[in-house]
Amino acid sequence: MDIKTFKALGGKLPPHIARLLRGPTGIGKSHVVRQLAEDKGKVFIDVRGSTMSEGDVVGYPDLKTMETTGVATMCVPAWFARACREPSVLMLDELNRSLPAVMQAFFQICLDRELGNDAEGIPHRLHPETEIYAAINVGNEYDVNDMDPALLRRFWVCDLEADLDGWIEWAKDNGLDNILVDFCRQEPAHWRVDAAGAASGTVLPTPASWHRLDETLKFAGWEPSNFAGSATPDGFYALALGMVGAEAAIAFVNFVRDYERVISAEDVLEGRVTGEELKDAEAGILNNVIDKLTEHCKDNKWTAKQSNRVADFGLGLGGELMVQLWNKISGSNNLPNIQKLHKKMGSEVVKAVQASRNL
Numbered sequence: 578m579d580i581k582t583f584k585a586l587g588g589k590l591p592p593h594i595a596r597l598l599r600g601p602t603g604i605g606k607s608h609v610v611r612q613l614a615e616d617k618g619k620v621f622i623d624v625r626g627s628t629m630s631e632g633d634v635v636g637y638p639d640l641k642t643m644e645t646t647g648v649a650t651m652c653v654p655a656w657f658a659r660a661c662r663e664p665s666v667l668m669l670d671e672l673n674r675s676l677p678a679v680m681q682a683f684f685q686i687c688l689d690r691e692l693g694n695d696a697e698g699i700p701h702r703l704h705p706e707t708e709i710y711a712a713i714n715v716g717n718e719y720d721v722n723d724m725d726p727a728l729l730r731r732f733w734v735c736d737l738e739a740d741l742d743g744w745i746e747w748a749k750d751n752g753l754d755n756i757l758v759d760f761c762r763q764e765p766a767h768w769r770v771d772a773a774g775a776a777s778g779t780v781l782p783t784p785a786s787w788h789r790l791d792e793t794l795k796f797a798g799w800e801p802s803n804f805a806g807s808a809t810p811d812g813f814y815a816l817a818l819g820m821v822g823a824e825a826a827i828a829f830v831n832f833v834r835d836y837e838r839v840i841s842a843e844d845v846l847e848g849r850v851t852g853e854e855l856k857d858a859e860a861g862i863l864n865n866v867i868d869k870l871t872e873h874c875k876d877n878k879w880t881a882k883q884s885n886r887v888a889d890f891g892l893g894l895g896g897e898l899m900v901q902l903w904n905k906i907s908g909s910n911n912l913p914n915i916q917k918l919h920k921k922m923g924s925e926v927v928k929a930v931q932a933s934r935n936l
Contacts, residue, residue, distance in 0.1 A: 578735055578736060578737060578738065579650060579737075579740035579743050580604075580605060580609050580737060580740050580743045580744070580747075581740065581743040581746075583609065583735055584613060584815055585610070586735075587610075587710075588613055588616070588617065590708075590733055591691065592705065592706050592708045594708060594732075594733055595687040595688070595703075595709040595710075595711060595731065595732050595733070596708070596709065596710045596711070596732065596733050597672075597710075597711045597712075597713070597732035597733065597734045598610070598710060598711070598712040598713070598727070598735050598739035598834060599712075599713050599715050599734065599735070599736045600712075600713065600714070600715060600736060600738065600739075601714065601739070601783075602714045602783065602785075603769070603783025603784060603786060604737060604738070604739045604769070604783065604784055604785070605744070605747075606670075606712045606737060607623060607668060607670055607712065607786060608713075608785070608788075609670075610666060610668050610710045611623070611656055611666075613666060614665075614666035617666070619665055619666050619706070619707075619708070620659065620663060620665040620666070621659075621665070621666050621668065622656050622660055622662070622665050622667050622668065623668045623670060624656055624667070624668065624669050624670065624683070624818075625670045625671055625681050626669060626671050626672055626674065626675030626676075626680065626683055627674040627675055628668065629675065629676070629679050630676065630678075630679070631676065631678035631679055631682065632656060632853065632867060634654065634657075634679050634680070634683065634686075634692075635653075635682045635692060635693065635729045636652065636680075648685065650694060650695060651692075651693035651694065652693075653692050653693045653701050656760070657686070657692055657701065657703075658701070660703050660704060660707045661702060661703055661704055661707075662704065663704055664704050664706035664707055665703075665705055665707045665708075665710050665792070666707070666710065667686075667703070667708065667709050667710070668711075668712065669686065669687070669709065669710070669711040669712070670709050670711075670712045670713045671682050671712065671713070671714065672712060672713045673713040673714070674713075683711065686703070686709065687709050687711055687731070687732065688731050689823065690703040690707075690709070691703065692824065693924065700712075709722050711732070715736075725779060731868070735765070738845050739768075739769050739784060741761070741762070741765050741768055741769075743872060743885055744761070744768075744786040745758055745761065745762055746790075748761075748791075749872075753787075753788065753791045754791055754794065754795070754800050754801050754802055755802055756801040756802050756805055756831075756832075756833060756836055757787065757790070757791050757794075757801050759832075759836075759865070760801075760828075760829055760832045760833075761787060762865060762868060762885055763832070763861055763862075763865045764828055764832065764861075767782055767821070767824065767825040768782060768784065768787065768830070769783050769784060769826050770782055770783075770822070770825075779822065780818070780820070780821070780822040780823075780824075781821075781822050782820075782821035782822055782825040784800040786820050786821050787820075789820055790816075790817060790820040790821060793816060793820065794813075794816070796880055797816065799813055799816075801833045801836075802824065804833055804834060805836035806835070806836050807834065808832070808834060809830055809833055813830060813833075814826055814830045815828070817829055817830065821889035840855070840862065840865070840866045840869075841869060842866070842869040842870045842873035843873075845866065845870060845886060845887060845890050846870075846873070846879070846883045846886055846887065847883075847886070848886050850866075850890075851889065851890060851893050852889065852890040852891060852892060852893020852894040852895075852899075853893035854893070854900075855893075855894070856893060856894050856895065856898070861905075863894070863898055864901075865909065867901060867902050867905055868905070869897070870887060870890075870902065870905075870906065871905040871906055871908070871909055874906050874909040874911050874914050874924065875909045875910075875911060877911075877914075878911075878913060878914070879913075879914045879917065883923070884914060884917035884918055884921070885917075885921060887902075887906070887918060887920075888917075888918050888921035888922040890902070891903060891918075891922050891926075892921075892922055892925060895929075896929060897929075897933070899922070899925065899926060899929060900926055900929050900930060900933075903922065903923075903926045906918060
């Protein structure tokens with residue numbers, strides 16, 4: 578399941594149904610749950626099981642109360658107490674990398690929604706509107722504990738996959754640098770590298786590491802957009818190296834340096850570039866331009882002149898690329914723009930499709 582689908586479905590479950598997210602590290606499990614909490618106006622509580630001991634979860638004996646009442650009671654941790662007081666989204670991360678006792682305590686929270694007890698023997702229960710999201714990393718590169726199938730059936734289990742299109746949409750909405758996003762769009766092989774088979778200790782790019790790199794570059798005052806088409810500052814490569822690894826860092830630095838060669842949607846809309854000029858360009862460049870035009874179409878009203886330029890661009894490309902442009906623009910659901918394009922290129926698209934079927 579991609580993250581966009583998960584966001585649409587995760588919020589539709591009753592609060593008492595625990596959700597279990599499975600997927601490789603760095604694809605955005607924690608971040609998407611944080612967004613769900615913000616969208617619902619609930620407190621987000623992030624608890625990482627791999628860093629905890631048993632006492633950090635189940636709490637410690639309340640000796641003072643025990644002296645007074647003679648009843649064994651536990652002081653539950655502050656994060657659990659808060660999730661009991663107010664509607665929250667409780668994220669139990671790295672569940673299967675936890676110590677066995679911690680893992681069992683997390684299971685009690687997920688399945689029973691309670692921990693410990695007060696002096697009357699009444700367990701501390703989560704707020705009725707508190708939602709639980711547990712997350713586990715999967716893959717041969719992790720030192721993990723297996724989960725019993727009998728426990729799995731108590732969760733709504735979601736196997737998350739890395740989703741470049743969804744990440745790009747999220748990145749744009751959250752203000753990541755345009756050139757960094759364009760690099761990931763044009764060089765998907767460097768956006769995320771599967772750790773399986775990689776040497777131990779190798780730094781590899783993930784969606785999360787590109788997000789951290791964006792934050793770090795902005796903090797340093799080194800936004801890639803400020804250096805497009807020119808040399809990057811000393812230390813730019815080394816900083817990227819520590820976040821995304823050597824291959825991705827080298828490719829990224831070269832991309833920023835040569836960015837003036839990358840075609841934007843505005844280049845087509847303003848007539849600075851034509852399809853005839855680009856039809857022999859690399860497939861990655863052409864696909865990138867088509868994607869940019871599609872993104873631009875979603876949120877903008879094109880003038881008749883701009884629509885004609887896009888149509889001319891598609892006609893200049895011809896064949897499969899023209900059909901691909903038409904299909905993607907049609908998928909934007911911006912009807913006024915689509916209607917303008919149809920007047921000029923619709924018949925040619927139909928001819929191209931019919932010709933391909935007759936081959």
